[in-house]
Amino acid sequence: MSGSSDRGAPPEGCRLYLVTPPRIELPVFADDLARALDAGDVACVQLRLKDLPRDDVRRAVEALRPVAQSRGVAFLLNDDAELAAQTGCDGAHLGQEDGDHAAARALLREGMLGITCHSSRHLAMEAGELGADYVAFGAFFPTGTKDVVHHAEPEILEWWSSLFEIPCVAIGGITAANCAPLVRAGADFLAVVGAVWGHPEGPDAGVRAMNAAIAAAS
Helix, strand or coil: CCCCCCCCCCCCCCEEEEECCCCCCCCHHHHHHHHHHHCCCCCEEEECCCCCCHHHHHHHHHHHHHHHHCCCCEEEEECCHHHHHHCCCCEEEECCCCCCHHHHHHHHCCCEEEEEEECCHHHHHHHHHHCCCEEEEECCCCCCCCCCCCCCCCHHHHHHHHHCCCCEEEECCCCCCCCHHHHHHCCCEEEECHHHHCCCCCHHHHHHHHHHHHHHHC
16 A cells, blocks of 8 residues: 555565544544654554544544645545545445445545455455455454444454455554464554554554564564
8 A cells, every 4th residue: 555655666475454532532642643653664554544524534534634644655545436536545444334336436436445355255255356455354243333233253363465466455453462373364554543542651552562563474
């Protein structure tokens, strides 16, 4: 993944994928995001603001998208491919219930499309056939960000990465302390929320800790 201004070739192997907290305060969060992205390697930022009015989400995109893209980091919008296309995002991430995936693929054209596949090999293969740029598996661990209905095991990452070239994202309760099995299983990206935004020393320290854990496991 890369944004609108690349900082050279991305590192090989597993990379960090940041998902925003469910509630943010602009412009304070814009400063936090800049600190996080300046602290180390981040492939992507997903703006995930559930249940907010579309105008509020639009304002958040306008404030945060330039922070990511100016640093060569892809900026994706959760749930809403149409708004992602309208606001200059690099793409969208859709859950299984988030509209028509085929229509989103056509709408985004050159933009990225990621699809949540839970712990389902069938859903992942369907997403790949549809033209998804990545598939997301999880949750791998308990998480306070959302109610966990689907639990995934590292074996699904091994299976996917051994058979398909489309990247896979691991998500759900991932921290610097528990991520090693996912990296070794073949995850291309680790999607995190609390491990960065809830780090006791700040989001920049959270990014550095995740980068160090990924490197150690690689």
